Amino acid sequence: MKRNYSILFLLASAVALQAAETLPTGEAILDKYIEVTGGKAAYEKVRTQVSNAVMEFTGKGVRANVTMYHAEPAKSYTVIDIEGIGKMEDGTDGAVAWERSALKGPRIKTGEEKAVSLRGASLGHDVHWRDFFRKVECTGIEPIDGHVAYRVVLTPKEGQPETRYYDKASSLLVRTNMIVKTEMGEIPAETMVADYRKVDGVLQPFVITQKVLGQEFSVTVQSVKNNVEIPKDRFALPEDVKALAQAAPK
Amino acid sequence: MTRSALLCGVLVAARLAAGDLTPAQKQSNVESFDHIWTTVKESHWDPKLGGVDWKAVHDELRPAVENAGTMAEARAVMSEMLGRLRESHFAVFPGDVYADVGEGSGDGQTGMDVRVVNGAALVTSVDEGSPAARAGVRRGWQILQIRGKDVAPVIDSVDKAFRNSTLREMRLARAVQAKLGGEVDDKIGVRFLDGAGKTVDLEIGLIAPRGEINKFGNLPPQHVWIESRKVDGNIGYIGFNMFLDPARLMLAFEQAVKSFQKMDGVVIDLRGNPGGIGIMAMGMAGWFIDKQSQRLGTMTMRQTPIYFVVNPRMPVFRGRVAIVVDGCSASTSEIFAGGMQDLKRARIFGTRTAGAALPSFIERLPNGDGFQYATANYVSEGGKRLEGAGVIPDVEAPYTRELLLAGKDAALDAAINWINTK
Numbered sequence: 081m082k083r084n085y086s087i088l089f090l091l092a093s094a095v096a097l098q099a100a101e102t103l104p105t106g107e108a109i110l111d112k113y114i115e116v117t118g119g120k121a122a123y124e125k126v127r128t129q130v131s132n133a134v135m136e137f138t139g140k141g142v143r144a145n146v147t148m149y150h151a152e153p154a155k156s157y158t159v160i161d162i163e164g165i166g167k168m169e170d171g172t173d174g175a176v177a178w179e180r181s182a183l184k185g186p187r188i189k190t191g192e193e194k195a196v197s198l199r200g201a202s203l204g205h206d207v208h209w210r211d212f213f214r215k216v217e218c219t220g221i222e223p224i225d226g227h228v229a230y231r232v233v234l235t236p237k238e239g240q241p242e243t244r245y246y247d248k249a250s251s252l253l254v255r256t257n258m259i260v261k262t263e264m265g266e267i268p269a270e271t272m273v274a275d276y277r278k279v280d281g282v283l284q285p286f287v288i289t290q291k292v293l294g295q296e297f298s299v300t301v302q303s304v305k306n307n308v309e310i311p312k313d314r315f316a317l318p319e320d321v322k323a324l325a326q327a328a329p330k
Numbered sequence: 331m332t333r334s335a336l337l338c339g340v341l342v343a344a345r346l347a348a349g350d351l352t353p354a355q356k357q358s359n360v361e362s363f364d365h366i367w368t369t370v371k372e373s374h375w376d377p378k379l380g381g382v383d384w385k386a387v388h389d390e391l392r393p394a395v396e397n398a399g400t401m402a403e404a405r406a407v408m409s410e411m412l413g414r415l416r417e418s419h420f421a422v423f424p425g426d427v428y429a430d431v432g433e434g435s436g437d438g439q440t441g442m443d444v445r446v447v448n449g450a451a452l453v454t455s456v457d458e459g460s461p462a463a464r465a466g467v468r469r470g471w472q473i474l475q476i477r478g479k480d481v482a483p484v485i486d487s488v489d490k491a492f493r494n495s496t497l498r499e500m501r502l503a504r505a506v507q508a509k510l511g512g513e514v515d516d517k518i519g520v521r522f523l524d525g526a527g528k529t530v531d532l533e534i535g536l537i538a539p540r541g542e543i544n545k546f547g548n549l550p551p552q553h554v555w556i557e558s559r560k561v562d563g564n565i566g567y568i569g570f571n572m573f574l575d576p577a578r579l580m581l582a583f584e585q586a587v588k589s590f591q592k593m594d595g596v597v598i599d600l601r602g603n604p605g606g607i608g609i610m611a612m613g614m615a616g617w618f619i620d621k622q623s624q625r626l627g628t629m630t631m632r633q634t635p636i637y638f639v640v641n642p643r644m645p646v647f648r649g650r651v652a653i654v655v656d657g658c659s660a661s662t663s664e665i666f667a668g669g670m671q672d673l674k675r676a677r678i679f680g681t682r683t684a685g686a687a688l689p690s691f692i693e694r695l696p697n698g699d700g701f702q703y704a705t706a707n708y709v710s711e712g713g714k715r716l717e718g719a720g721v722i723p724d725v726e727a728p729y730t731r732e733l734l735l736a737g738k739d740a741a742l743d744a745a746i747n748w749i750n751t752k
Binding site: 137139140141142163164165166167181182183184185186187263264265266267268293294320323324327 | 623634636
């Protein structure tokens with residue numbers, strides 16, 4: 081009985097502490113993240129990026145090699161080569177967002193899905209978050225994945241809100257919860273990031289773990305090269321995607 | 331009350347049928363009961379289990395499994411628990427069925443395919459150049475013995491276990507096929523009843539399965555093949571054994587459909603195809619559907635519904651599409667056939683499919699029995715629940731010994747006739 085009272089006391093204290101603590105604004109937390117990961121100037125120096133990673137589907141024995149190309153403004157091309165499955169490609173030339181796979185063939189993204197792709201394609205989407213989100217709000221503090229973290233809800237100009245968790249002590253992002261809108265439905269996804277390493281003055285996570293529909297996979301970054309020359313046609317639409325884009329209603 | 335009385339009757343009957351259990355066996359039955367209860371609670375697509383008070387079911391039935399004196403009694407209690415869900419594909423079956431379905435046999439195959447029709451194991455196809463073909467095996471022959479053992483008891487055992495299940499045809503065929511397997515380069519003795527009603531004893535060699543090996547995750551390596559050809563003048567035919575190895579299979583499928591562009595129709599043969607990667611169904615359907623945002627169906631998982639959306643692929647084939655299925659067509663085969671049928675883009679020929687469209691799993695329980703459970707619900711675009719029901723063909727064309735012996739392929743012939751009907 082005494083022990084129960086102790087637990088109640090601790091819980092009450094924690095609630096009281098949280099209530100007493102003034103929460104920083106969401107804007108301040110996002111700006112602090114940019115500051116601790118290298119600062120605006122360091123981010124803005126990065127104009128192109130080529131990354132390689134290995135993806136593993138936990139417990140499934142499935143691995144994939146991932147190569148990502150990015151170039152400002154908002155161009156990207158990602159190819160995931162999954163053992164036993166083949167290539168899954170995703171890209172945008174800054175205007176058309178698309179995906180193509182051995183499983184389903186090519187597809188053009190539209191609406192919210194396209195907006196999310198374009199946002200993610202921009203190398204400056206973190207530093208220029210004000211261009212993409214119309215509202216950010218810190219809604220509390222909570223323990224998350226072994227961190228005490230600020231919970232920040234970001235409402236984009238287009239699309240559904242996402243919730244990010246920033247470590248209270250280090251100011252680093254540790255987790256994002258969002259609903260990923262796809263043609264197959266609205267999929268809840270939890271993304272945990274860790275193992276921050278500095279690349280050309282910018283700290284970035286090298287281990288990304290995602291939980292989707294009860295499945296978990298991790299992406300371990302092998303290399304990141306900034307400001308390297310990327311062939312111009314790297315972001316060009318593949319012929320079958322181009323044909324779909326031309327046929328799609330404007 | 332009625333249910334309790336029924337359970338009581340089953341328990342009494344079961345107790346009479348077998349001897350008492352050891353304490354270890356009793357403990358493994360309790361562990362099996364708890365495993366089933368927890369698995370359903372945590373993995374069922376509907377957290378409310380359709381309104382069933384699962385805790386109350388547990389509390390009511392656990393004493394019964396604790397007191398069960400025989401395996402059959404314990405199994406009856408677990409079956410009763412699953413029965414409260416009123417769902418297909420939640421089942422417990424005796425561990426000795428595993429022996430009858432040939433768990434653990436080698437990769438070697440004779441090159442003949444088999445279905446059990448009216449209690450008889452019939453040869454439905456013989457691969458050209460295979461050991462079975464070289465030994466002189468013909469379609470329609472009945473298999474009587476394998477390795478000196480009668481096939482009938484195997485068929486009888488599996489038939490009893492799956493009598494009320496749409497999985498029956500698939501389980502029966504697999505049980506016989508497994509007996510025909512073994513190590514590559516081995517030989518097996520098979521006794522047939524030939525077309526003239528005479529017994530024929532043959533030694534048949536075993537070779538590696540047809541197709542190329544595909545390795546995907548923790549799945550054992552699978553042999554995957556696809557074939558396409560022109561049949562009956564101006565009709566394209568595509569058959570493949572699994573929805574796997576997409577890098578190779580989807581490309582071959584694409585090339586086949588493109589080469590059939592000017593033909594009157596395409597037959598897609600999914601008989602014996604157990605499924606594989608569900609998304610491939612959407613990619614294949616895209617070659618035949620020219621409207622955006624069409625769906626083959628919806629899979630409801632605990633977290634969210636997943637829509638099986640089809641994207642048109644250029645150039646879309648606009649001729650007739652016939653899909654041929656049988657009771658061994660399962661999972662992705664059913665998602666593809668059922669969706670194409672509901673979208674009125676294909677007619678289905680053959681026999682009812684296996685009714686195993688869900689991601690359902692079969693585990694061995696601590697007591698050695700099998701436990702099957704589904705983790706999602708799947709409804710085809712027309713609102714049909716395929717699980718436990720299967721895809722019902724538009725044109726029923728079952729196997730018969732007479733037609734097989736006459737060199738006929740009832741389902742394929744019906745599909746070709748329909749395409750040729752102007």
